[in-house]
Amino acid sequence: MARLPGLVQGFYRGIAFDVPDTSTTAGRRLVEYLFPGIDDAAYDDFGRNAGEITLNGVIIGDFYQAQALALEAAFERPGPAMLIHPWRGPMQVILAEPATISVASRELRAVRFSAKFRRVQTGFTSLSNGLSGVLSAVALVGLAASALSSVVSTRAISAARTRAVGRSAGIVRAAVGQLQPVAGSGRFLPRLNQTARSMAPTTPESFDGALVQLSGRFGEASDAPFVAAAAGAEPENNARPEALTSLGAALSDAVSAAIDDAPSDPDRALLACAAAHCLAQAVAQIPYTPFASAERALSTRSLTLSAADRLIAAAGSLSSGRYEGEADGLVSGLETLKAETSAALNEIIGQLPETLAVELASPTDAWLVAAHVAGDDPAGLEAVWLDIVSRNRPRHPARLPAGEVKVLRQ
Known part of the structure; x- marks a missing residue:
């Protein structure tokens, strides 16, 4: 079944859906102070509001039941996820409240859902x-x-x-x-x-x-995870x-x-x-x-x-x-x-740094290799040394074995 006229496609955790309409809230986070005997209120600006993105989506097709189960599993997964917004593009979001998934006897082969998301910054670097x-x-x-x-x-x-x-x-x-x-x-x-x-x-x-x-x-x-573990709880690996x-x-x-x-x-x-x-x-x-x-x-x-x-x-x-x-x-x-x-x-x-291969004729201190690679940039010397140690995992950093050693070009 072809997509209905007027619908635009989006994705959440890799699951495709069509969007009849969507809305976004925008503004500032304000705290209001009221004092006895004073008519005017005082306000503190706590910065930009993260904003909520409300999506009303629909999935249409022969396999709508399997897609509904996949969508339910996606909403139940912890932590932030990628949402490909049909108009605003890719963004990292977290579900603000439980989503609603509905099917109806008058709409065969179709699943509707409504979800509210909040944008988050998680260091996503793709x-x-x-x-x-x-x-x-x-x-x-x-x-x-x-x-x-x-x-x-x-x-x-x-x-x-x-x-x-x-x-x-x-x-x-x-x-x-x-x-x-x-x-x-x-x-x-x-x-x-x-x-x-x-x-x-x-x-x-x-x-x-x-x-x-x-x-x-x-x-x-x-x-x-976007929400930190409770104090004393074992962190999830x-x-x-x-x-x-x-x-x-x-x-x-x-x-x-x-x-x-x-x-x-x-x-x-x-x-x-x-x-x-x-x-x-x-x-x-x-x-x-x-x-x-x-x-x-x-x-x-x-x-x-x-x-x-x-x-x-x-x-x-x-x-x-x-x-x-x-x-x-x-x-x-x-x-x-x-x-x-x-x-x-x-x-x-095409936009990532290369991995260099340095051939060592004899056992060498990792610090000397780092100094050779870092060149005239003393500020990056420690980062190069840490990369050599973590990437090659020698028995001791002061004695890299002879042979090929890989290091990331900083």
């Missing part, structure tokens, strides 16, 4: 202006994956699709269980394993809903977005590898759906990633594009069968995702 394209491609892949899983119900007999759902869910659970922690992943993997073990789908639709919930876990991380991108791509790879060996077309279709959901949510973390160097952005680009290529090659086995149209739609969505991700990351890479 340099890309193409974030809207990346998030739009993420939403496109998610819809194509849901469409592929949905047709399994109509083009496979009940016994075959029930067995396919059980086998596919088992493969996804096994792939999640085999993931290895990466730097910055925190306690994310135990939570992901818990969600995977609770999966018990019996139909392709419930399998897709379970995958939306599982892959939605990748969107739960922010750089830091949130995963970093870059780590989530790596884990999501690895999970997509593991599921894609099982597509060729699947015993039937329904199995292959459901596994392609699972891999696509995981890859889409992994890519959705890129706009939240504060890349420290061009090398890190290059690594992320290579990782995500390789995972997309593997899934495209695996999904090719469905292009000549009963799911040809939906498989082609998924491949087209993945190609769009590759193009948008490459464009956004290439822009970021």
Whole structure:
């Protein structure tokens, strides 16, 4: 169904929606003082008001139920998130109050919601202006994956699709269980394993809903919670977005590898759906990633594009069968995702500092290497030394081993 006339598209945590209308409050924070016997009040100006952004959105399509669940999960996640405002562009916001999600019998295939956001400053440092394209491609892949899983119900007999759902869910659970922690992943993997073990789908639709919930876990991380932990409470060790991108791509790879060996077309279709959901949510973390160097952005680009290529090659086995149209739609969505991700990351890479490689002929003090790199800028000497130590992790900073040492050009 085409977008209705007059609607403009926006995104929240990578979920696309259309906006009939929106409003924003603006002003100053004032404190009023009233004194007995004095008619005029006194005022103190406490600065600019953060302002509230009210969005009335609508999601229209065949998979509105899965999108409603994804939207509910997005509203329940802690911390700030990115909102692509249809008129004001990208901004970091936090939900000001619980949102309202509604469906009505007179509006089939449609979900309405109303939410109030407040803009926050969280040190977000992404340099890309193409974030809207990346998030739009993420939403496109998610819809194509849901469409592929949905047709399994109509083009496979009940016994075959029930067995396919059980086998596919088992493969996804096994792939999640085999993931290895990466730097910055925190306690994310135990939570992901818990969600995977609770999966018990019996139909392709419930399998897709379970995958939306599982892959939605990748969107739960922010750089830091907006509301500080209570005094004495144990701080939450949130995963970093870059780590989530790596884990999501690895999970997509593991599921894609099982597509060729699947015993039937329904199995292959459901596994392609699972891999696509995981890859889409992994890519959705890129706009939240504060890349420290061009090398890190290059690594992320290579990782995500390789995972997309593997899934495209695996999904090719469905292009000549009963799911040809939906498989082609998924491949087209993945190609769009590759193009948008490459464009956004290439822009970021072009504006980030390079990582230098210094070849040491013998063990050397890190301070001497820092002095060589910092040159005539004594103010940056300590920052370079800290980067050398944290990036290369020597046994002792006074004795870097011979060989290649990497350092960020400040």
